[in-house]
Amino acid sequence: MRAVVINEPHSVKVTDVPDPTIGPRDALIRVMATGICGTDLHIIDGEFPTASYPNIPGHELAGEIVALGDEVADVEAGAVDFRVGDRVGVDPTLNCGECFFCQRGQGNLCDRFGAVGLTAPGGFAEYASVPIRTLYKLPDSMSYATGALIEPVCCAVRGFHRLSPQIGETYLIYGAGPMGLINAQMARFNGASQVALIDINESRLDRARNDFGIEHVATSLAGLQHLAPRGFDNVIEATGVTRVASMALDAVIKGGKLLLFGVCPPGQKAEYDAYRIYNHELTIMGTMAVRNSYGPALSILATDAIDYGKMVSHTLPLADFEEAVDIARKGSGMKVQVAPNG
Ligand SMILES: [Zn+2]
Ligand SMILES: [Zn+2]
Incomplete structure (x- = not known):
């Protein structure tokens, strides 16, 4: 099959690789949509410590089941909830289930944390073999492109589980990229009384206002302080x-919260x-x-809480992966997706 392979940092190519092998409790997925995420750029640049090389990246994927492993193939016996032909999204988490943190129910803090597209082959490929336990059926009405947005939205859900905000609170979000806008929409969905957004890129602010209806946008905190003179309840x-992570605390109200959602380079200290x-x-x-x-x-x-129709700005074939990465790096669009079988 064709796949994107990162042999080592900065060495990316679209090439032929052997078809994935299907473990006894795996499903083979014909990948239909995979999103490019900041994490993929970090893996390409060698800035993601837990990534393994060579690597087939892609952890935001959706597709169709085309084969099932031996132990889960017998649908009639009730051994599995999935059938060949099911449309699915993939929760990329591959925690070990055995370490101290997994046993405490903190799988995302696993000592042997792994993920599809990070430590196991991912979705920038025609096919991916993933454990059945990672699969979720997509509603008939949900497109594969939207299915590939579940993972980034899922990260925002985790952030909101951490914040556990109250209805009627105020929010300030630093960064009007895809994740900033997902967080802004999630804030609205959580009963925000005020959602404000800061980015140094004016065209991103225009898009936030015009396409996503975020009224309060500015290039610095000074332009938004009148909204919440005492500070914002939740700053994301x-x-x-790292410099932004430092100054973001200035915007927090007494008793308020700062959520570090963006992935800062390891080893850098915020002040x-x-x-x-x-x-x-x-x-x-x-x-x-x-x-x-x-x-x-x-x-x-x-639901319509996230305007998924406007979240994906570019869809490219697998062969154009490098161009897709360039578009994602420029930050001029929204989510960039690859359609490996499109
Ligand atoms: Zn991601
Ligand atoms: Zn573990």
Whole structure:
């Protein structure tokens, strides 16, 4: 089959590889849509410590089951809930299930954390073999393109599980890329009284306003402070820039929360006024990948809470993967997807 292979950092090509082998409890997926994520760019650049090489990237995938492993093929015996021909999305998480953290139910903090497209072959390929336990059936009305959006929405669901915000709260989001806009829509869905967005890229702000109806956008905090003079209840950092992660705390109200959603480069230190964290009872929290959030994300995408029609700006064939990466890097569009069998 054809697949994208990253042999080592900065070495990416679309090439022939052997068809995937199907383990006894795996399903072979004919991949129909896979999204490019910031994580994929980090894997290409060698900036994602847990990625293994060579690597077939792609953890935001949806497709059709074309074969089932030996132990799960006998649908009649009730051994499996899935059949050949089912349309599915994939929760890429491959935690070990055995370590200290997995045993505590914290699978996303697994000591041997793995994921489809990170430590196992992913969705930038014609086919992917994944464990049955990662699969979720797509509603008939949901396109594969929307199915491939479940994973990024799922990360936002995890972030909101961490924030556990109250209805009527205010939100400020740093970064108007795909994840910033998913978080902004998720805030609205969670009963936000105010959603504001900061980005240094004016065209992204125009799109946030015109395409997604986010009224309050600005290139800096100064342009938004009148909305929440005491600060915002929930500030979400979705740029992955350490300097932004530092200054985002300035926007938090007394007693409020800062969620570090973007992936900052490992080893870089953010700077905070420790006195203010103490004195204002501020909470700074992280959110790592996904945990029990794929199902809720699928259900949310099946409503109109997220404008999925506007979330995907580009769809390219597998052969044009490098061009797709270039578009994603420029940040001029929204989510860029590849259609490996399109
Ligand atoms: Zn992702
Ligand atoms: Zn584990």
